[in-house]
Structure formats: structure tokens, C-alpha cells
Amino acid sequence: MSAFNCRPSCAACCTAPSISSPIPGMPNGKPAGMPCIQLTADLRCAIFGHAERPACCSGLQASAEMCGDSREYAIAWLTQLELTTSPSTAK
Numbered sequence: 001m002s003a004f005n006c007r008p009s010c011a012a013c014c015t016a017p018s019i020s021s022p023i024p025g026m027p028n029g030k031p032a033g034m035p036c037i038q039l040t041a042d043l044r045c046a047i048f049g050h051a052e053r054p055a056c057c058s059g060l061q062a063s064a065e066m067c068g069d070s071r072e073y074a075i076a077w078l079t080q081l082e083l084t085t086s087p088s089t090a091k
Contacts, residue, residue, distance in 0.1 A: 004062045011035065011043035012067070012074030013060055017082050021054035023047075032082045 018032040024047060025037040038046045038053075047053045067074045 004064055004067065006062045007067060007071065007074075009043045010067070010071045010074060011039055012071055012078055013062075014039050014043075014045060014057075016075050016078035018086075019054060019056060021056055023054055024052045032079070032086075 014036045015034070016032060019026075019029040019036070021029055023029060023036060023038060030036055036045075040046050045053070045057070066077055068077060
């Protein structure tokens, strides 16, 4: 199976989900729906490949299921996943 590459100018995975791990500039992580402070103007991760990047970020791998064919699809998919797995709504 071939690797699925990230879509340029998407950053859905850096916006839609919450991150509970510290991020440089966001010591308490980030809430769902908020863009990560480490996103650059062209929607790339400023700390990609750096040790400071949270393990949850480096562990997330792009996939056709998650990314679909647009940024809007990926935001919706990840938002639904966030809602489904949130401790306050998970059953």
C-alpha cells in the first residue's frame, strides 16, 4: 500500500482536533477547531521534524479516509472524530 501524502494548504489535522500535549507557544495544548500556533501562513507546520513536535502530531498519518478530496471534507471528518471520542460525549 502506498503512502498517502498531505494535501498542500490543508492543515485540517492541525486545526480540527484538540491536542492535550504541550506545543511550543501553547503549553496547555489547543482546543478543537483552533489552528495550531505553529502553523505558518502557507499552512505548514513550523516544527515539522523537530523534537518539540508533539508525538500525537507526528503519529497522525494522512489517509484517504481522513483526508478525502478536500480540506472541507478533512475538517468535517476530523471534527466528527473529535466529537465521537471526546470524554464528555463518548459513551
